[in-house]
Amino acid sequence: MEASHSLIETEAWRQLDTVCDPEIDTVTIIDLGMVDKVLVSDNKVSVDLLPTFLGCPALGIIKENVIKAIKLIDEVKEVEVNYIKNPPWTSDRITSKGREGLKVYGIAPPPLKLENDGTWKVECPYCGSPYHSVENIFGPSACRSILYCKNCKNPYEAMKPISTMN
Amino acid sequence: MNEEEKKALVELLYQLADDDLLVSYRGSEWLGLVPHIEEDVAYSSITQNTMGHAAIFYQILEELGEGNADHLAHARPATERKNAILLEDVNGPGHWLYNEPRYDWAFTVVRNYFYEITKKIKIDSLTKSKYEPLAQVAVKINTETLYHLMHWRTWFYQLINAEGEARNRMEQAIEKVWKDLGGLLSLGPNREGIVAAGLIESEDVLKERFNSEIKEVFNTLNLDFHGELKMERGDGRAGVHTDDLAEALASLSEVYNLNPTVPW
Numbered sequence: 001m002e003a004s005h006s007l008i009e010t011e012a013w014r015q016l017d018t019v020c021d022p023e024i025d026t027v028t029i030i031d032l033g034m035v036d037k038v039l040v041s042d043n044k045v046s047v048d049l050l051p052t053f054l055g056c057p058a059l060g061i062i063k064e065n066v067i068k069a070i071k072l073i074d075e076v077k078e079v080e081v082n083y084i085k086n087p088p089w090t091s092d093r094i095t096s097k098g099r100e101g102l103k104v105y106g107i108a109p110p111p112l113k114l115e116n117d118g119t120w121k122v123e124c125p126y127c128g129s130p131y132h133s134v135e136n137i138f139g140p141s142a143c144r145s146i147l148y149c150k151n152c153k154n155p156y157e158a159m160k161p162i163s164t165m166n
Numbered sequence: 167m168n169e170e171e172k173k174a175l176v177e178l179l180y181q182l183a184d185d186d187l188l189v190s191y192r193g194s195e196w197l198g199l200v201p202h203i204e205e206d207v208a209y210s211s212i213t214q215n216t217m218g219h220a221a222i223f224y225q226i227l228e229e230l231g232e233g234n235a236d237h238l239a240h241a242r243p244a245t246e247r248k249n250a251i252l253l254e255d256v257n258g259p260g261h262w263l264y265n266e267p268r269y270d271w272a273f274t275v276v277r278n279y280f281y282e283i284t285k286k287i288k289i290d291s292l293t294k295s296k297y298e299p300l301a302q303v304a305v306k307i308n309t310e311t312l313y314h315l316m317h318w319r320t321w322f323y324q325l326i327n328a329e330g331e332a333r334n335r336m337e338q339a340i341e342k343v344w345k346d347l348g349g350l351l352s353l354g355p356n357r358e359g360i361v362a363a364g365l366i367e368s369e370d371v372l373k374e375r376f377n378s379e380i381k382e383v384f385n386t387l388n389l390d391f392h393g394e395l396k397m398e399r400g401d402g403r404a405g406v407h408t409d410d411l412a413e414a415l416a417s418l419s420e421v422y423n424l425n426p427t428v429p430w
Contacts, residue, residue: 036285053310055218060412088309137313138208142215146207162309 003007005040008075012038012045015069023141027101029062033093036084043077045070051091052144052162059083091162103113108158120161127152167297167363174359175297177248178231178341178366181354181403182288183223186248188411189281190217191418192253195262199269208384212314219307226299240422244412250349251402252277254411272335275325276343279318280380286311287375288366296364326387340389348395351376356404374428 009075017030029035029049037108039047047066051059063081070079088157091110094102099109111120123130136146137160144157167175193213201208212222232238255277258270290309292304324333351372353360361368373395384391400406 006225022332052219052305053215054222055215055308057214084298085306088302090309136204136207137317140207140210142218142310145206159339160313164305 004048004075008040008045008073009038009071012040012047012070012076015072016047016066019062019065019069022058022065024105024107026100026105027094027098029066031095031098031101033095033098034062034089036087038062044080045073045076045078046080046082048082048084050087050093051083052089053102055115056142060140086093089162090164091159094159104157108147108156108160110159110162114163120158122147122158123154124149125156126154169265170359171363172230174233174356174363175365176227177356178247178404179223179227179230179300180358182378183227184247184402185253185281185285185350186216186223186246187222187418188247188249188253188414189278190193190220190261191414192255192257194268195257196269198260199262199267200419201271208317212317215314216309219246220309222307226303227329240419244407244415247400247407247411247415248354248403249411250346250352251397251406251408252343252346252349252401252407253281254402254414256410256413258396263339269337270335272325273342275318275321276339276370279315280324280347281350282311282315282318283379284372286315287372287379288351289302290363291367291372295366297346300365302360306387322383326389335348337389340392344392345349345396347383348373348397349402351395352401352403354398354401361406385428427428 006044013035016035017028017120019029020028021027021032029130031087032052034045034049034052036050037046039046039048047070049062051064062124063083064135067079070076074152088128094109102109104114107123108122108125109116111122113121115121120134121130122132124132127149131150134145135148139146139157143162145160146155147158192211193209193216197210200209200332204413220239224238227233227238243333256275258268260267260269286308289304289308293301293308293393295301295304322336327333337403351369353366357369359367366372376395382393399408401425
């Protein structure tokens with residue numbers, strides 16, 4: 001029994017790594033640091049997820065996609081997905097694979113810290129230049145800002161730094 | 167938690183949820199009407215986040231047995247709402263759908279800036295709340311509120327510093343908003359119960375923080391301090407509201423009320 005539990009759990013994590021951000025198909029929810037826990041009991045899998053932004057409309061879609069992905073495992077009869085309140089999601093939860101995946105999509109990963117003067121150290125996902133202007137802290141979704149590269153003259157998006165230490 | 171403490175918790179959660187819901191609704195009415203396109207992106211993003219904050223507070227109320235979160239947001243009558251009166255006020259004359267909207271941007275900037283300042287003060291205090299789920303949610307909301315506050319502060323400073331018509335209109339808006347500003351920091355008729363339950367610090371402490379913060383802002387911008395916080399039209403936490411609230415609720419719940427059983 002124990003052995004099959006851990007097999008299902010391993011398989012569940014593998015399936016979770018196929019669930020991408022609905023808008024950014026180069027990063028999975030594991031890359032984004034959204035998966036907190038996977039619990040297996042008998043034929044039931046429970047997944048605890050962390051909401052990135054509380055008002056993000058993708059949360060519902062992600063939940064549905066997680067249920068679909070886990071149900072693909074033969075032994076699983078029931079899937080439960082919960083968004084939990086603690087720990088809070090912060091942008092430093094994004095893995096290094098996730099940071100690379102964001103760049104592939106043309107989104108600069110979030111700065112790891114705010115500079116002392118409050119500015120961000122962000123590199124253009126196209127040319128790598130650190131020279132930019134922030135056009136809008138708010139972007140097409142809650143988690144992204146709009147920047148302009150002063151070197152290659154491309155507009156690009158960057159993930160907002162989200163931290164509990166500010 | 168005993169019965170008294172739970173009653174206090176529920177009351178505080180309604181205040182927090184209804185405040186965020188109404189300020190978001192008024193924000194959503196500005197869509198496509200703000201001064202420029204980047205502002206449209208920013209303000210609608212802030213509004214979406216804030217609606218998310220309202221949703222999580224309604225969610226906690228659902229977990230406490232108050233009923234379905236969608237129902238709590240859409241179907242409670244105006245008399246049961248606990249939002250501050252300032253947040254239900256229309257954005258200005260006209261309407262986005264029925265006749266030409268001539269909304270007041272100065273009023274909107276002042277209302278939102280002061281709202282985010284008071285919200286940050288409350289949320290900071292809530293991170294130490296005795297009710298753990300509320301404290302946890304406050305930590306999360308805090309990470310988002312920082313950006314909202316920064317946004318409205320930028321507008322506030324720029325328009326005040328612009329002198330001329332901009333400054334005049336901003337000063338008029340401050341005068342108008344100040345008359346009901348106290349409502350944002352009111353904890354309502356059960357204020358003592360809420361504080362005794364260890365859910366948030368007292369009104370006096372919150373107001374003291376607000377005053378010292380706003381005095382510094384007003385000093386920097388050479389604005390006259392308007393004295394004690396007022397609630398000229400009454401306390402929304404006690405169920406005192408204006409016709410603007412009924413109008414807002416009818417509009418925001420119109421689709422929901424067509425068929426409340428449809429899943430969202």
